[in-house]
Amino acid sequence: MSTTLSQAKIAFVGAGSMSEAIIRGLIQTKVADPQHIYVMNRSDQDRLTFLRSEYGLQATSDPITKEAYLRQADVVVLCMKPKDVVTAFEDLKPLLNEDQLLVSVIAGLSIAKMEVLLDSNMAIVRTMPNTSSTIGLGATGMSFSANVNDTFKQLATQMFEAVGIVSVVEEEKLEILTGVSGSGPAYVYYFMEAMIKAGIEGGLTEEDSRQLTLQTVLGAAHMVQHTQEDPAELRRKVTSPNGATQASIEALDQYQFTEAVTKAVFRSAERAKEMGEQIAAPSPVSKLS
Ligand SMILES: NC(=O)C1=CN([C@@H]2O[C@H](COP(=O)(O)OP(=O)(O)OC[C@H]3O[C@@H](n4cnc5c(N)ncnc54)[C@H](O)[C@@H]3O)[C@@H](O)[C@H]2O)C=CC1
Numbered sequence: 001m002s003t004t005l006s007q008a009k010i011a012f013v014g015a016g017s018m019s020e021a022i023i024r025g026l027i028q029t030k031v032a033d034p035q036h037i038y039v040m041n042r043s044d045q046d047r048l049t050f051l052r053s054e055y056g057l058q059a060t061s062d063p064i065t066k067e068a069y070l071r072q073a074d075v076v077v078l079c080m081k082p083k084d085v086v087t088a089f090e091d092l093k094p095l096l097n098e099d100q101l102l103v104s105v106i107a108g109l110s111i112a113k114m115e116v117l118l119d120s121n122m123a124i125v126r127t128m129p130n131t132s133s134t135i136g137l138g139a140t141g142m143s144f145s146a147n148v149n150d151t152f153k154q155l156a157t158q159m160f161e162a163v164g165i166v167s168v169v170e171e172e173k174l175e176i177l178t179g180v181s182g183s184g185p186a187y188v189y190y191f192m193e194a195m196i197k198a199g200i201e202g203g204l205t206e207e208d209s210r211q212l213t214l215q216t217v218l219g220a221a222h223m224v225q226h227t228q229e230d231p232a233e234l235r236r237k238v239t240s241p242n243g244a245t246q247a248s249i250e251a252l253d254q255y256q257f258t259e260a261v262t263k264a265v266f267r268s269a270e271r272a273k274e275m276g277e278q279i280a281a282p283s284p285v286s287k288l289s
Pocket residue numbers: 013014015016017018019040041042043044079080081082084087088091105106107128129130131182
């Protein structure tokens with residue numbers, strides 16, 4: 001198989017937000033050749049037409065063309081929702097082979113369950129990316145099955161490093177990682193929504209409240225990155241004794257801000273695990289998670 005990403009044929013099964021985030025990142029960074037990117041979904045033709053015209057890639061929902069794409073792919077990336085996994089694997093099983101690399105972005109779906117669903121020992125990389133991959137600022141967690149050789153490890157790492165940072169972790173840590181960085185962008189957006197709303201309630205125009213919130217979040221993230229200081233230390237520098245920020249942090253504490261965020265991270269992890277467990281695999285998988 002092709003050992004570099006620019007030569008590799010990459011097939012994305014599922015044409016939704018996560019596959020577009022990765023594809024866009026790969027193409028914008030010129031790490032992959034759009035002519036070698038194949039995208040397929042169940043039926044949404046408009047979505048495929050959009051992806052084809054936006055990125056110059058190959059896209060289809062036609063079963064015969066899908067089969068051809070899958071058979072010639074070096075890397076097959078699974079990007080469907082957990083509820084669609086069983087049907088998708090039934091269709092994929094006869095078309096995949098052990099020279100290919102299978103990459104999953106599906107929350108909660110364990111490597112062991114994928115091996116049972118495929119009834120194969122093909123090389124599998126289980127990942128948890130996030131949507132910031134769209135602009136090359138993704139954060140991806142990754143674990144390898146026993147059969148992933150060094151070439152495949154390098155290829156998978158290269159693929160996700162093209163769209164952000166990569167942490168290789170033990171598979172059992174992928175759920176908590178989902179709680180931190182997989183779902184994480186949504187917490188930040190939710191926080192921003194609340195800040196914008198409060199600014200408007202206090203009398204700012206919608207435009208001002210939005211721009212000020214955006215620059216504040218951007219500036220704070222860059223401060224952590226550029227100064228390498230601990231967020232707690234940077235917070236201390238904003239917080240004058242008995243000043244406005246101290247009063248506002250006390251208000252957050254009164255509403256159990258830290259506990260709420262901790263609960264959110266753990267609840268995401270728990271839900272990812274639940275979704276994986278709910279994917280029905282043929283016996284003898286009952287012991288697998
Ligand atoms: N959206 C996010 O922020 C993240 C999502 N993920 C994972 O990515 C996966 C996809 O999520 P989204 O992109 O948000 O979902 P989505 O609903 O936007 O896209 C799913 C796509 O899969 C297609 N599909 C379903 N069954 C199929 C089949 N049998 N064959 C071909 N295509 C099929 C659908 O037509 C749709 O295009 C999920 O498993 C999720 O856990 C992982 C990290 C972050």
